[in-house]
Amino acid sequence: MAAENSTDALVAAGVRTYVPNYAPKPVVFDHGEGSRLWDVDGREYIDLGTGISVNSFGHGHPGLIEAVTTQAGRxxxxxxxxxxxxxxxxxxxxxxxxxxxxxxxxxxxxxxxxxxxxxxxxxxxxxxxxxxxxxxxxxxxxxxxxxxxxxxxxxxxxxxxxxxxxxxxxxxxxxxxxxxxxxxxxxxxxxxxxxxxxxxxxxxxxxxxxxxxxxxxxxxxxxxxxxxxxxxxxxxxxxxxxxxxxxxxxxxxxxxxxxxxxxxxxxxxxxxxxxxxxxxxxxxxxxxxxxxxxxxxxxxxxxxxGSADLLANVARQGDAFRLFLNRINAELGLFREVRGRGLILGAELAEAYEGKAGALVDACADEGVIVLVAGPSVLRLLPPLNISDEDTGEAASRMERAFRAFAAG
Ligand SMILES: Cc1ncc(COP(=O)(O)O)c(C=O)c1O
Structure with a gap:
């Protein structure tokens, strides 16, 4: 039998008790820091989904934690x-x-x-x-x-x-x-x-x-x-x-x-x-x-x-992700179009891959990157707005491996 708080036990309990209007991945997240997330098995991911554009300032932001805990105490x-x-x-x-x-x-x-x-x-x-x-x-x-x-x-x-x-x-x-x-x-x-x-x-x-x-x-x-x-x-x-x-x-x-x-x-x-x-x-x-x-x-x-530094980072990292998506696309021909603005980016799959955005999300998760879909044929990135150059670079390397595996079928 699965241990009490193992992934298997928690996923099984969720499947049994939640109204089945969602189809969550069999992953149980435990904690996060900055652009990184860890599941209960200790596996680490770079989070380019930010809980669907919610955790825009990363996980565990000290300013947010301080404000929340102080107010919660009052x-x-x-x-x-x-x-x-x-x-x-x-x-x-x-x-x-x-x-x-x-x-x-x-x-x-x-x-x-x-x-x-x-x-x-x-x-x-x-x-x-x-x-x-x-x-x-x-x-x-x-x-x-x-x-x-x-x-x-x-x-x-x-x-x-x-x-x-x-x-x-x-x-x-x-x-x-x-x-x-x-x-x-x-x-x-x-x-x-x-x-x-x-x-x-x-x-x-x-x-x-x-x-x-x-x-x-x-x-x-x-x-x-x-x-x-x-x-x-x-x-x-x-x-x-x-x-x-x-x-x-x-x-x-x-x-x-x-x-x-x-x-x-x-x-x-x-x-x-x-x-x-x-x-x-x-x-x-x-x-x-x-x-x-x-x-x-x-x-x-x-x-x-509203801070100028953060907005400048959005422009810089947005350009870096776009550059990466366009470069890899020139080689693999996965996408019909890469679009968006700043750090809301969509890559629409080419005809040969239509309807397979979910499979591409899974391939990315296998390499340790969380990404999203926007409909059946669009891959969507919503990275933290304060993501570092290093995390953007590492996320791109992981996605590149995932894209190659996906293209190889
Ligand atoms: C543009 C837009 N409007 C409204 C909503 C609904 O927000 P909520 O899920 O918090 O009700 C969403 C959620 O994805 C959204 O993207």
Missing amino acids: LLHASNLYYVESTVRLAEELVEATFAERVFFCNSGAEANEAAIKIVRRHASEAGRGPEEREIITFEGSFHGRTLATVTATAQPKYHEGFEPLPGGFTYCPFNDPEALEAAVGERTCAVMLEPVQGEGGVTPARQGFLRHIQDLCRRHEALLVLDEIQSGMGRTGKFFAYEWEAGIEPDVVTMAKALAGGLPMGAVLVGERASGALTVGTHGSTFGGNPVAAAAARVAVRLA
Whole structure:
């Protein structure tokens, strides 16, 4: 029989007791430091997945640990019936550092987008627009979450199957197609919502000019611009928010989560001047939203994500990973395209390997590198934003071995 805390015993217990909506690898992680992770058998990995863009500042960051333990020793929770210093300070710091006038805190990306949807609808309602004039436009290939409203905002049918009837009031447009959008936006539109770099849908950045085009259309039709920066924000692309890569963008609502608290669950909705009064007392809430411990961590994470040194490292390491992927691809012909920005990178498999991104992830794990997929045919890298030159080099060597083994069949 397997020892009590062996990989086999823990995996078997998880398989037996978890609702089977995930398909975890039979690996049990024990601890991490910087860009490295160790499983319970002592095997070491370089982590280029960061828990799906959550552990963006590496594992065991001393600043995060200090903030979390100090706050945990003072107060774990108080509720939104009162104020707590760490949450108030975080809100102040986000308002100071961004376009936002006000902030709403929650616990996850889906909750942040759910709140954003309520905010834009309520804003339209306050302007005297009826339910049929509160349509939200989203984009094919998007991913906005798994609650019923956010999964409906997610314009990918595979996420909808079996959950109908879905909430109404969402219209889908092709991504990066200004003409199609122009035809779709109208009197009924209350908001356009998108990820500046589509993550789960395949790592696809908005083309230069697309955000500006959307913003102009929104202004013309009195619709709000909602940007989902849950995966692309917090320095991931080399700027604090990915939308900053295009000049002159002033969103009305931006949603954040994932790396916001450096590994603890936290979401936030940043609201600009137009919609800052949309949610009045009693219209929305969350028991855990703005949790003091998560907020203490987020204050550290937000400071790290805004630092010039970290953003410069994202650009440098992003270039190094791209260079590596393109070099190895020139030799092996694995990929149709390498794309992304900063440290959100996608490598779409060539036709001969279509649908095999999962097998490539497994080949990388065999060599001691954690990478992800974005759909069946895209390999996705989301390395820690503070990864060192040495770890990037070592990860590339390991991936090269994995890619060669994969290509050899
Ligand atoms: C862009 C984007 N929006 C929303 C979500 C949903 O976030 P969560 O899983 O925290 O609910 C995700 C998660 O992958 C995401 O990438």
